[in-house]
Amino acid sequence: MPDDDVLPFDLAGCLDRVRQRDQQAARELVDHLYPLVIRIVRSHLPRRVQEEDLAQEVFLKMFTRLAQYQGAVPFPHWVSRIAVTTCIDHLRAQKRRPEFRWADLSETEAEVLDAVMTNTNDVPANDAMAAHELVHKLLGELKPDDQLVIRLLDLEQKTIAEIAELTGWNQSLIKVRAFRARRKLQKLFQELQRKERS
Amino acid sequence: MMPQKSRDPWSRLTAAAREVRDERDTTAPYGFATRVAALAMAQESRISSVFDRFALRALGVASLLALGSVALNYNAVSMPPAASAVASVEQLELAVPTDDAVAIVLDFAD
Numbered sequence: 001m002p003d004d005d006v007l008p009f010d011l012a013g014c015l016d017r018v019r020q021r022d023q024q025a026a027r028e029l030v031d032h033l034y035p036l037v038i039r040i041v042r043s044h045l046p047r048r049v050q051e052e053d054l055a056q057e058v059f060l061k062m063f064t065r066l067a068q069y070q071g072a073v074p075f076p077h078w079v080s081r082i083a084v085t086t087c088i089d090h091l092r093a094q095k096r097r098p099e100f101r102w103a104d105l106s107e108t109e110a111e112v113l114d115a116v117m118t119n120t121n122d123v124p125a126n127d128a129m130a131a132h133e134l135v136h137k138l139l140g141e142l143k144p145d146d147q148l149v150i151r152l153l154d155l156e157q158k159t160i161a162e163i164a165e166l167t168g169w170n171q172s173l174i175k176v177r178a179f180r181a182r183r184k185l186q187k188l189f190q191e192l193q194r195k196e197r198s
Numbered sequence: 199m200m201p202q203k204s205r206d207p208w209s210r211l212t213a214a215a216r217e218v219r220d221e222r223d224t225t226a227p228y229g230f231a232t233r234v235a236a237l238a239m240a241q242e243s244r245i246s247s248v249f250d251r252f253a254l255r256a257l258g259v260a261s262l263l264a265l266g267s268v269a270l271n272y273n274a275v276s277m278p279p280a281a282s283a284v285a286s287v288e289q290l291e292l293a294v295p296t297d298d299a300v301a302i303v304l305d306f307a308d
Contacts, residue, residue: 021239023235023236023239024235026231026234026235026238026239027231027232027234027235028231029235030226030230030231030234030235031225031226031231034224034225034226034230034231035224035225038224038226039220039224042220042222052227052230055230056230056233056234056237059234059238060234060237060238060241063238063241064238064241112211112214113211116207116210116211117207120205121210122210122213122214123210123211123213123214125214125217127214128214128215128217128218129218131211131214131215131218132214132215132218134211134215135211135212135215138208138211154208154209154212155212155215155216157216182208185208186206186208189207189208
């Protein structure tokens with residue numbers, strides 16, 4: 001049951017106050033947008049980067065660019081885009097992950113990978129966590145931009161139009177990246193199967 | 199859930215991965231908003247103070263240049279308008295090329 005005492009957040013009013021350099025309003029804005037930003041940061045967090053540091057960077061960019069916000073899109077969408085592009089910048093900057101090896105997988109992850117490659121059944125529900133970890137390790141083998149597209153498409157189930165809005169890339173480019181990434185994943189599965197047999 | 203046998207390994211893996219819900223807290227850690235707001239305001243004031251300093255310096259340099267150019271061209275500026283008009287006609291006459299045959303003939307005619 002919703003709490004009737006909680007007033008809806010006055011985003012427009014808060015933005016006006018932030019523009020007048022009201023620090024209290026800036027704090028309220030950060031608190032209001034933190035759940036949105038941290039969800040994006042957590043799902044695209046590069047290795048060896050602290051989520052809080054990345055979230056802070058997103059908010060500082062938001063405040064610096066606030067004068068550029070014209071209200072063409074809802075403010076949370078505008079902030080989401082800043083968060084996604086900041087994550088892409090960090091993903092691009094990170095060093096390439098070493099080659100994917102069976103030896104790097106935990107026992108359950110190896111079993112799940114073996115199961116999806118050798119039979120056509122769905123992954124059992126109790127192996128969901130291992131599948132989740134495995135997916136993230138496999139995504140690490142892709143180029144940062146392709147990684148982001150696949151994450152948004154296959155894990156967050158966003159549409160091409162939504163991804164275009166979030167990243168600022170055109171829809172054809174997103175489709176090309178998705179195609180390229182899926183082909184790379186397919187090749188990776190084939191290689192893993194070959195290595196397992198040998 | 200019914201097994202879907204036609205899907206490739208990646209699709210089955212991601213389908214399972216989506217079942218994992220992120221239960222972590224999404225509220226800002228204590229002090230985070232205060233720190234970020236303070237940093238943002240400090241950043242803004244730093245940018246504006248740099249702008250102010252450069253704007254004042256630019257104004258000073260522009261004023262000096264204006265004064266310098268007035269001092270250098272003091273004669274032209276201080277000359278009365280009629281005198282400056284005569285001077286400019288003389289300058290024009292001096293500027294007429296002497297190798298122009300028509301101009302030489304007209305000079306003789308005068």
